[in-house]
Amino acid sequence: MNLAERDQHIIWHPYTQMKTAALPVPIVRGEGALLFSEDGKTYIDAVASWWVNLHGHAHPYIAEKVAEQLRTLEHVIFAGFTHEPAVTFAERLLQILPAGQSRIFYSDNGSTAVEVAIKMAIQYWNNLDTPKKKIIAFRDSYHGDTFGAMSVSARSAFTAPFWPFLFEVEFIDVPTAGKEEESIKQLEKLAAQGDIAAFIYEPLVLGTGGMIMYKPEVLDKLMAICQQHGILNIADEVMTGFGRTGRTFATDYLQQKPDMVCLSKGLTGGTMALGATSCNEKIYEAFLHDDRSKTLFHGHSYTANPVACAAGLASLDLLLQPETQESINHIAQRHAAFAASIKDLPQVLEVRQQGTILAIEFYDGATSYFSDLRDTLYSFGLDNGVILRPLGNIIYVIPPYCITDAQLDQVYQTLKGMQEIVAGKRQHPRPDSIMLHD
Structure with missing residues (x-):
């Protein structure tokens, strides 16, 4: 055979x-x-x-760097331990990520990067004793196939068997040509309710939704409305990151900056699985507390795998050439x-x-x-x-x-x-x- x-x-x-x-x-x-x-x-x-x-x-350069790392350290638990590739990669990512990002949380793939962001957003408000639990997303969006990521994605044939188990999300129209004002009005109405925790979006291009594209100017307006109402902005740059839209990140076309950014796919140049969720210092500080119950209880066995981080560093070297x-x-x-x-x-x-x-x-x-x-x-x-x-x-x-x-x-x-x-x-x-x- x-x-x-x-x-x-x-x-x-x-x-x-x-x-x-x-x-x-x-x-x-x-x-x-x-x-x-x-x-x-x-x-x-x-x-x-x-x-x-x-x-x-x-690619020979990435292969060489991966081989070097395999001969040095293949993996180590990332709770209570750290290593050079993870720290250096985080430092270099923060240098090129949108302004204001200050922390990197590693995971395994795009779906988990989104899961981390969702959990950060919901627990952020919980840690502040503020009752905000709803999330806004675009109607045709796709953010992954794990349950939180499915919840903030479009209701479709892909997710139909699981609809009873997905948490409630407020969906607004994608602001494509002719729909900009309607999308803005929908967001304004929802934002005024005062119970929205976060707005998650694929900036400029909705991938699996059909490569739907919209203008940065209208996304700036949507993000500004969220900021005015204390709603966190989550940029899902899993597909759009690392040059796909013509700039390093799709967010680089915007005046407004997100509170969190989800990364994967091109993160290692396609060499192996790795996810990352960045956040600003405001988010991070809400989890710093003497009360251990305010910890972000999330992790994966292969979090910050050294070999994957080495591949990411090599890919970043090539990207910036x-x-x-x-x-x-x-x-x-x-x-x-x-x-x-x-x-x-x-x-x-x-x-x-x-x-x-x-x-x-x-x-x-x-x-x-x-x-x-x-x-x-x-x-x-x-x-x-x-x-x-x-x-x-x-x-x-x-x-x-x-x-x-x-x-x-x-x-x-x-x-x-x-x-x-x-x-x-x-x-x-x-x-x-x-x-x-x-």
């Missing part, structure tokens, strides 16, 4: 209906933006392996040019682009994760040597920063081919408007 057949007998894959799914593609090696399969095929990783890979696969920053700008410019070239095609409902993130929403009757178009586009991408994982009828590109012009050309050519597939499916003209994200 080959690797895929062996896999089918024992593995349960994420986000996969195992009864109907095709055999997984067995990958045996990676280099740069490329992945190589067991049967000798080559694929461009145009989604950075679920948005985590910044600098390319099997001028060549990487030039690559980020170059990818953004190429995305913008390609978006302009296809935006008026009748098969294209909308093109969205922010930094290195490009999303094309094809007209398919209605936007849905379960669109039949999804499997067709996914298979077409693989047939053309490009890994693209559609969100229903929305196709997106978030490549590693090392991707070459030739590889980007191949990705864009594949996207043009997808447009032709959609064109073949429909004969009627592009509508003037359509209900998005049903």
